[in-house]
Amino acid sequence: MNTQQDLVQRDLKYIWHPCSQMKDYEELQPIVIASGKGVYLYDKNGKEYLDIVSSWWCNLLGHCNPIISESIKHQLDRLEHVIFANFTHEPAITLCEQLMGIIPKGLAKFNFSDNGSASVECALKMAFQYQYQTGHPKKTKFMCLSDGYHGETIGALSVGCLDLYAKIYQPMLMSTIHVQAPDCYRCPYGKCRECCQAECIEFAKTAFEQNAEETCAMIVEPLLQGSAGMRIYPPIYLKKLRALCDQYTVLLIADEIATGFGRTGKMFAFEHAGVSPDIMCISKGLTGGYMPMAITITTDEVYDAFYADYSEGKAFMHSHTYSGNPLGCSAALAVQKIFREEPILENAAKRAIYLNQKLQEALIEHKNVGEIRHIGLINAIELTPDRRAKSEYPSELRIGYQIYKKALARGLLLRPLGNVLYFNPPLIINELEIDKAIRICKESILEVLGDL
Ligand SMILES: *Cc1c(COP(=O)(O)O)cnc(C)c1O
Secondary structure: OOOHHHHHHHHHHHOOOOOOOOOHHHHOOOOOEEEEEEOEEEEOOOOEEEOOOHHHHOOOOOEOOHHHHHHHHHHHOOOOOOOOOOOOOHHHHHHHHHHHOOOOOOEEEEEEEOOHHHHHHHHHHHHHHHHHHOOOOOOOEEEEEOOOOOOOOHHHHHOOOOHHHHHHHHHHOOOOEEEOOOOOOOOOOOOOOOOOOOOOHHHHHHHHHHHHHHEEEEEEOOOEEOOOOOEEOOHHHHHHHHHHHHHOOOEEEEEOOOOOOOOOOOOOHHHHHOOOOOEEEEOHHHHOOOOOOEEEEEEHHHHHOOOOOHHHOOOOOOOOOOOOOHHHHHHHHHHHHHHHHOOHHHHHHHHHHHHHHHHHHHHOOOOOEEEEEEEOOEEEEEEOOOOOOOOOOOHHHOHHHHHHHHHHHOOEOOOOEOOEEEEOOOOOOOHHHHHHHHHHHHHHHHHHHOOO
């Protein structure tokens, strides 16, 4: 039997789903998705779900995009995979050439892996070894922002600061230097977004003064701390951070895994700041969400510190079996083709204005909406029991999760981050789809939290 109910029973017998309390599934069973098209997913019974979270932020241009599908199929009949040490292939080479045209200036060397966390691990090891091989063996620690998120493996978790994911593992993690992140909703300097000069860079300044000698790199999610609840901070902060890193010989690692490929309105978030990182991690949107692939990109300067006679032992001895997987590259090439041939960013920019206006109209007056912040098409609704005090709902209430369940019943995939609801749709979403998502989101909020 292959009915929805039968598949659910078979699923629960064996599958341990990611980031889930499996006991929750007794009440809210997994939804068996049979197909997808554009911004929609369809379950076994034909019910449609509007995928407003881009299936964990990776689906960039819609489900079952024919151009991406075709590109993967074409590659599949030629070469599915080949060892990437000493071997290469055209899709990887062409992809790097094309990415060179869109990435921040100065980045020039590409190290492939197969998921975001792996690309972060690669960045950390690269930075550490770079400092070691350029005469700074004491620079062994990493600096990161509070409430940051960089993935789930041990290194990535060590530079992440969200208790929800990291707290229990503290004894396993390396010690890192935490810098208090910008918090524009609850700005400690009482600044508004318009008058902000990133005064909170002071926290970073102090950390650099005290720890730079032992710090090899600083890692940040540029402009958008995604998992922290889509917290947004201004480009000037990155500019000032770049200056600090230069002053103290600390490498700057940009985790653009969530922000890359147009999510913030520009191709990469760092572009807003007009500066470049020394190392950049990309994944998620890279393949449009079709194949698991990631790349850690760095400068010639970093690369050159590893380039020497074999006997000097300076090589970067880091690898993953699926490095440079041709199917992943073929999906990424198709994404780049679509960016070149269609005005994806221009259209997304128009829709971004529309989405934010309509969402503000629908919800900003609600007594429990503290703020609706936005960058690119990403919009986050901060829920609060008291708008003036900007207080937080106790996590046991699971307000976001209650609303999520109501929205699911109505056909909207609105997976929350704690008490923050967010929209992070595929860039190809249209106005009708936006209207529908906002309507269901509002109905679901009203059902759980009561009237305006
Ligand atoms: C998703 C994400 C990661 C981790 O990527 P995975 O592919 O899930 O390992 C790292 N950093 C950021 C900013 C992310 O959003």
